[in-house]
Amino acid sequence: MKRITIKLLAVLLIGVMLVGCSDKNASGKNKDVTVHLYTSESQDQVGEMMKEFEKENPGIKVEIFRTGTEQVIAKMEAERQSGGLVADMVWFADIDYFNSLSEEDLLEEYKSPNAEGLDESFIYNNGKYYEVRQIFNVLAYNTTQVKNAPTSWNDLYSTDYKGKAAMASPNYSGAAFLTLASIVHNDDLGWDYFKSLKENDLKFEQGNGALASKVASGEYHVVSVVDFMARNAKNEGSPVEVVWPEEGAVIIPTPVGIMKDSEVKDAAKKVLDFLLSKQGQEMFKDQGYIPVNPEVGVPENAPDTDEINIMPLDFDFLKENRESLKTGFSDIFGEQ
Numbered sequence: 001m002k003r004i005t006i007k008l009l010a011v012l013l014i015g016v017m018l019v020g021c022s023d024k025n026a027s028g029k030n031k032d033v034t035v036h037l038y039t040s041e042s043q044d045q046v047g048e049m050m051k052e053f054e055k056e057n058p059g060i061k062v063e064i065f066r067t068g069t070e071q072v073i074a075k076m077e078a079e080r081q082s083g084g085l086v087a088d089m090v091w092f093a094d095i096d097y098f099n100s101l102s103e104e105d106l107l108e109e110y111k112s113p114n115a116e117g118l119d120e121s122f123i124y125n126n127g128k129y130y131e132v133r134q135i136f137n138v139l140a141y142n143t144t145q146v147k148n149a150p151t152s153w154n155d156l157y158s159t160d161y162k163g164k165a166a167m168a169s170p171n172y173s174g175a176a177f178l179t180l181a182s183i184v185h186n187d188d189l190g191w192d193y194f195k196s197l198k199e200n201d202l203k204f205e206q207g208n209g210a211l212a213s214k215v216a217s218g219e220y221h222v223v224s225v226v227d228f229m230a231r232n233a234k235n236e237g238s239p240v241e242v243v244w245p246e247e248g249a250v251i252i253p254t255p256v257g258i259m260k261d262s263e264v265k266d267a268a269k270k271v272l273d274f275l276l277s278k279q280g281q282e283m284f285k286d287q288g289y290i291p292v293n294p295e296v297g298v299p300e301n302a303p304d305t306d307e308i309n310i311m312p313l314d315f316d317f318l319k320e321n322r323e324s325l326k327t328g329f330s331d332i333f334g335e336q
Contacts, residue, residue: 032059032060032061033059033060033061033264033267034060034061034062034063034264035060035061035062035063035088035089035264035267035268035271036063036065036086036087036088036089037050037062037063037064037065037087037088037089037090037091037271038065038072038075038076038086038087038089038090038091038092039064039065039066039072039090039091039092040066040067040068040069040072040091040092040093040173040174040254041066041091041092041254042209043064043066045287046064046066046091047064048283048287049274049275049280049283050062050064050271052274052279052283053270053271053274056274056279057267057270057274060267060270060271062271065086065087068172068173068174068206068207069092069093069094069172069173069174069175069177070171070172070173070174070177071172072090072092073092073094073097076090085259085261087259087262088258088259088262088263088264088265088267088268089256089257089258089259089262089268089271089272090256090257090259091132091254091255091256091257092174092254093135093173093174093175093177093178093252093253093254094174094177094178095124095178095253095255095315095318096315096318096319096322098124098129098255098257099124099125099315099319101257102124102125102128102129105260106259106260106261107125107128107129107257107258107259107260108128108257108258108259108260108262108265108268109125109126109127109128110127110128110258110269110272111127112127112130112269112272112273112276113273114273114276114277115127115130115276118130118276118292118293119292122292124255128257129255129256129257130255130256130257130272130275130276131253131254131255131256131292132254132256132272132275132276132280132284132292133254133281133284133289133290133291133292134251134289134290134291134292134305135175135226135227135228135251135252135254135289135290136226136227136244136249136250136251136252136308136310137175137176137178137179137224137225137226137227137249137250137252138224138225138226138227138230138242138243138244138245138249138250139153139155139156139222139223139224139225139242139243139244139245140211140212140215140222140223140225140230140233140240140241140242140243141215141221141222141223141240141241141243142215142216142217142218142220142221142222142239142240143239143240143241144218144239145164145218145221146160146221146222148160149241149243150222150243150245151243151245151246152245152246152247153183153189153193153224153245153247154189154193154196155222156197156200156202156222156224157193157196157197157199157200157202158200159200160221161200161221161222162200162201163200163201163203164203164220164221164222165197165200165202165203165220165221165222165223166202166203166204166205166211166214166215166220166223166224167179167202167204167205167211167223167224167225168204168205168206168207168208168211168224168225169204169205169206169336170325170326170329170336171326171329171330171335171336172206172207173206173207173208174252174254175208175226175250175252176208176224177325178250178251178252178253178313178318179224179250179252180194180325180329181313181314181317181318181321181325182250182311182312182313183250183311184321184325184328185312185314185317186247186311186312188247189247191328191332194328194329194332194333195332198332198333202333203220204333204336208225208226208229209229211223211224211225211229212225212229212230212232212233212240213233215230215233215240216233216238216239216240218239226252227242227249227290227302228287228288228289228290228299229288230242231288231299231300231301231302232287232288234301235288235299235300235301242301244303244308244309246309247309247311248309248310248311248312249308249309249310249311250310250311250313251310251311251313253313256272256275258272276292276293278293278295278296281293281296282296284296285297285298285299286299287299288302290302290305
């Protein structure tokens with residue numbers, strides 16, 4: 001009986017030791033925790049940020065899934081339908097979808113210590129998602145192709161730019177969809193604005209990267225594009241000038257949130273903390289973005305934030321007209 005008890009104790013001890021070693025690999029080091037980040041942001045720039053984060057946080061790996069906003073949402077919805085959402089964090093340009101996730105209680109409420117003193121407009125639903133840097137949709141033109149600089153959104157349908165003006169497709173780009181919603185809701189622009197663009201043979205690209213590249217090369221003379229890409233092209237020596245339209249730039253909320261059911265929430269919180277940290281904000285500035293932390297300043301050739309005229313973005317209009325906006329766009333331009 002005594003021998004049996006000793007054997008049982010030995011078995012139990014081995015089991016405890018195995019459990020204690022279950023988080024270690026063959027070399028005896030702790031296994032890496034992987035945070036799955038779904039994003040529509042620039043692959044190179046997000047990759048650069050996460051590489052620096054991983055240096056500062058050994059043991060945490062960030063796996064990036066990157067595509068256009070609408071494709072990110074489609075992937076998330078497909079995974080939700082199958083009962084296996086993989087994303088631990090989400091970061092893309094569709095504030096309405098974030099609001100829906102919040103309403104369904106799918107996002108983790110988190111008060112980041114690095115958000116202390118942050119403007120309240122950058123903190124959504126009591127910390128369920130955050131703005132980590134500012135993006136605006138503006139105009140940009142090629143200085144070798146354009147003699148008279150555009151000043152207004154209406155200039156996009158000038159006959160001078162017939163077949164030589166472009167924007168991103170709202171069916172792919174979240175920034176383009178928010179621009180569509182903001183302009184349609186503007187009493188002085190509306191759907192007639194897009195009908196005029198159609199008559200002027202407006203071109204489309206899937207994303208803003210192609211727009212910035214093609215206006216820099218001169219293939220397009222003027223484009224609707226996110227500000228940091230046009231600014232970076234100018235700062236790198238391309239013949240590109242940024243225009244802040246007189247009716248107002250379109251603000252593009254691109255929140256970051258943590259999924260409530262994530263099994264690595266503590267690690268995901270560290271990622272968010274890093275994005276809001278002084279180091280993270282400095283990196284955003286170096287990448288050409290306008291940080292949310294005003295103490296960091298703004299990148300080269302960017303205006304001070306209090307100088308920016310912003311076209312109003314009505315979240316209720318966006319929510320109530322999401323499908324009709326897509327239908328209206330397709331009725332004018334077909335599938336883009």
